[in-house]
Amino acid sequence: MPDIINTNPADYLVVFTPSGIRGRFPKGTSLLKAARDLGVDIDSVCGGRGICGRCQIEPVVGDFPKFGVKSSADSLSPLAANEKKYDERRGLREGRRLSCHVTLQGDTVIDVPQSSQVHKQIIVKAAEDRVIEIDPAVRLHYVTVQEPDMHNPTGDFERLALALEQQWGLRDLECDLRILQKLQKELRKGDWAVTVAVHRETRIMALWPGFHSDAYGIAVDVGSTTIAMHLCNLSTGQVMGSNGMMNPQIRYGEDLMSRVSYVMMNEGGEKVLTSAIRTGINQLLTELCENTKIDPMNVLSAVFVGNPIMHHLLLGIDPTELGGAPFALASNSGMILWATEIDLCSNPDGRVYFLPCIAGHVGADTTAVILSEAPHLQEKVTLIVDIGTNAELVLGNNSRLLAASSPTGPAFEGAQIACGQRAAAGAIERVRIDPVTKQARYKVIGCDLWSNEEGFEDAIDGFGVTGICGSGIIEALAEMFLAGILSEDGVINGDLVDQSPWIIAEGRTFAYVLREDPVNPIRVYQTDVRAIQLAKAALYAGAKLLMDRFGVSEVERVLLTGAFGSHIDTKYAMILGMIPDCDLAEVSAIGNAAGIGARIALLNKQARSQAEELISKVEKVETAVEPDFQQYFVDAMALPHKSEPYTNLAKVVSLPEKAEPSNGADKNRRRTRRRRAASD
Structure with missing residues (x-):
């Protein structure tokens, strides 16, 4: 409420x-x-x-x-x-x-x-086990250097470079000025033995006296809602620790466009948002280093991915041009920076790599998803959906790749929902509804029991039932549809008020009661249904446009990713019509693919070149200017769809027969008129 x-x-x-x-x-x-x-x-x-x-x-x-x-x-x-x-x-x-x-x-x-916070939020983005060939952009090399003498006036750097060539085969090396400024002291402190960090086999970027074996890097997925960071050992690829937090920019706007508006309406607003995101990233890095007992000075490499607006703000670039057509990026190329250029609290000489963006609203996070899932190497026509406040879609196979974005808004993540909240202990995440009694049973984050199981109330005593998160609202609406509570057009059936205590009048519409509680009742309101319908219709319409452009009427495989997409039940996503009809066996949630792609780029420098080459071949579809988008959007408002038969889904789920929607609002108005007439 x-x-x-x-x-x-x-x-x-x-x-x-x-x-x-x-x-x-x-x-x-x-x-x-x-x-x-x-x-x-x-x-x-x-x-x-x-x-x-x-x-x-x-x-x-x-x-x-x-x-x-x-x-x-x-x-x-x-x-x-x-x-x-x-x-x-x-x-x-x-x-x-x-x-x-x-x-x-x-x-x-x-x-x-x-x-x-008492109910500390669960960040669902986490490192997934993946096989990655270890070939990082930064490597350590221990060398012994010949001491200078009066007969050989060669400089200390030149003799260090010669040692690296002789002992490691590294030629034509350059070095940063800061390395030169401390080189002589470190060589003598190490008794002419030092360990150097070399970036891409061309430039010395750090050195230590004597033997040094600690080199780490971070892979960071900067989302509009959450930030996920993985601290990795550059030598072994091992994930030393992972951490996440809500994006601190949220206080300036829930979605991307509201943050662009903040910049446009407040002088220096881009600096405020840049400072907020950099502060959050440094907080995550500091906490990770403290938890793993790793010296931040040993963090030598970083890879960042994110949507174009997050990309620009992290770089300190005004994102105003991304707020309107033609959505021009300052740069969509991959880039390498010093850590100090983005105020990263790692080794100041560390290198930061930004994966390339694809287009104005399709960012480096989508590039990372492509790098992770490699749809360009598959024969099956695959649809990848990264569901967030701005959904990004990739469709294709080994013949071609298309990409688009759809403005779904924050409804899927619990925002714009009356009793909605982000994923945290006490949030309803799973829902099942009895088709006869219409009563729901549910599971909440932090408890393994269903609400109708013995011991449930005792198990949640420490945190209670506080609201409903994104996966919960998806299942609630899908179950309401299957149970006949929700019509094909998304109207809560007011005719059931007299038949079940779980459907109640709410003004001129109706609401469904998930949990009756005198202090904090959890209900699904008609406005909640509409918010999800708008979001899912935008998502489907974007996918449909890609299918048209690719020349297919159906997809062979669907992968759901992102902070929200990786934790919803794929069956319920299809029941609502969030994604096109497909064999459910070919639909899966794949975790944080953008984070995995960032780790691949961190641990394998060749993957960066592959990504830059690959995105140059991706065809961008701008949904905002496509003439068919509006009609596709309107048709997709129905559950699961106004005209698409969803034959694959019907094989495993008994969908309600198409019928005229119950005009519950009219019935409520008739009751109101009768009450007024009686009072007259």
């Missing part, structure tokens, strides 16, 4: 991100109390005494038109005595405050870090 908002203009407005929950409170109210009153997820063990430090928050300073708030440092009380004591005893991370001792002094925006 909508956020709880106290409309008293005399009170101050506080907005908590990334949830977006907001409310007004009197001056002097502690942020912890405000958060608890609003139901914001902030942890506290010591009961607000400033001892445990678990309730840390990050005040955000700036102008936020999205929330109607101008947040300043004066919006909060000065550092309290207990905060100072905690900082002296255990240390507060820079910029953080203890919410139990911070009070409101004005309108403010507050970020609740993942580490301060």
Whole structure:
């Protein structure tokens, strides 16, 4: 349901991100109390005494038109005595405050870090086991160098280069200025034995005195909703650790276009968004290095993938041109940078590689997906769907590849859904509905039991049932359709109100009750159905346009990827008509393919060249200007589709017979008129 908002203009407005929950409170109210009153997820063990430090928050300073708030440092009380004591005893991370001792002094925006949340969000992007040929762009070489003498005036670098040629076969090497600045000291410290890191067998980029064996790299998938990072050993390919977080840019806009709008409406907005994403990436890297006890100075290589807007903002490029036709990229080529050029807190001489983008709305993450799944090497016509706030699609086989994007919005990930939330403990993720009683049973993240199994309520006692995430809403709608609760046109059947307590009137429409709870009922509203219909219709229409351009009426294989796509049940995705009809045995969720592609590029330098060559041959289809898109979109609003028979799906699922939709809204209006007539 909508956020709880106290409309008293005399009170101050506080907005908590990334949830977006907001409310007004009197001056002097502690942020912890405000958060608890609003139901914001902030942890506290010591009961607000400033001892445990678990309730840390990050005040955000700036102008936020999205929330109607101008947040300043004066919006909060000065550092309290207990905060100072905690900082002296255990240390507060820079910029953080203890919410139990911070009070409101004005309108403010507050970020609740993942580490301060009771129900810490589960980031579903994780490294998958893949066989990758290890041939990294950065390699270590240990050498002994001939000492200088009066009879041979050759410089130290030249003698180091000669040693590398003689001992490793590396010729015509160059080096960075920073290497020259410390070369002589390191050679003498190592008693003329050093280890050097060489980038692509052409340039010395780091060195250590004596023997050094630690070289690591990171593969990073920068999504609009989440960031996933994998820390890998460059020598073995082993994933030392993986981590993820919500993209901190969310506070400036849920979807990509809203972030472009933020840049356009706020002078210097691109710098704010660039700083936010770089700070988040450095936080992930710092945490990974701390958890794995790896020195960040040993992180020598990085590969980044992401959609074009994330790509530009991470590079510090204004993304305004991507906000409208012709969606021009500043550059779509692959590029190599120093780590310092994007403020990465790794070895400053480390190298960063950005995979190439394909087009204005089809980014390097799609390039990474192609690199990972290699549809260009397959005979079967394959559709790959990366489902996120902006879905990216690839269709093809070994004859040709096509790519497109569809603006699905954030509904699939729980946003725009009344009881929706991102994947976290307590979120409904699986749903089954009895076709006779219409009652649902469900599973929530953090519990292995179904809701109708003994012990379920005890098992969820620590976190409860808090909402429904993307996979849950997909299954809920599909099950509602199969159970006759939802019509082909996506209308909740109001005729069932008198037959089942799980269908209730909600204004002029109806709602389905997943969980009846006096404090936090979980329901599916008609507006939720529409939000999913709009998203899935855009997705299907994009796929249909690619099929037309390729010249096929059906696809032979479908792969779902992305933060959301990799965790939905493929059968239910097809029941809703999110994807074209296909043999279900050929439909699969493949995990975070973009992250896998980034790891391949990190660990195999030849893969980078292959990717750059490959994307030059990909044909881009711009859905926004295709004349058939609107009709395909309208037809795809129906479940699973207005005209497509879905014969493959019908072989394994008993689909409802096509019928006229129940006009539940009209029935509700008739009841209203009867009540008015009776009162007259």
